[in-house]
Amino acid sequence: MKLLDISEVAHQSGVAASALRHYEEKGLIHSVGRRGLKRLFGPEVLDQLSIIRLGKQAGFSLEEIKGMFGPDGRPSLSRTLLLNKADDLDDQITRLTALRDMIRHVADCTAPRHIDCPRFQKLIRVSARKNAPVSNKF
Missing domain, CATH: 1.10.1660.10 (Multidrug-efflux Transporter Regulator; Chain: A; Domain 2)
Known part of the structure; x- marks a missing residue:
């Protein structure tokens, strides 16, 4: 070795x-x-x-x-931990996708100023709430 x-x-x-x-x-x-x-x-x-x-x-x-390694240093992965993390990632992807779509809308909005865009106003109101999820329903 x-x-x-x-x-x-x-x-x-x-x-x-x-x-x-x-x-x-x-x-x-x-x-x-x-x-x-x-x-x-x-x-x-x-x-x-x-x-x-x-x-x-x-x-x-x-x-x-x-915790993903056994005492011998070899991988010892918990399937439950992996599945829970995959669920967390799915939730994060959903939130980020909604945020991306909202940002694209605001960038393309025909309102004279961004602040005049009703969807941008909603984004501001939603983001002012602590831990408020962004949804596709903006």
Whole structure:
């Protein structure tokens, strides 16, 4: 098994060495030794970093991502957690789609000024309410 030093892992994964040290501090990855002052990692760390990257892109916290690895560092994914996150992403996509459509309408509105657009007025009223969802029914 060829060990990779931290600079090799950073280069191959595209993850900064400072982030690698942070992930190790948080317990997401583990070095297996040192060569001089440089941390050494097994080649499996590259797969672990790919899972961390995907998890972050999906909106998982580092603590949630940490729970996606078993004690041996191999993936141990909770199907329930994944399904719940997929549902959260569906909700976010719905909200963002509605917001995008509203912004496009306001940009294309023929009202002389944006503030005169009835839909823009509704957007302003809805967004003034804390945690108010934007809907397609604007």
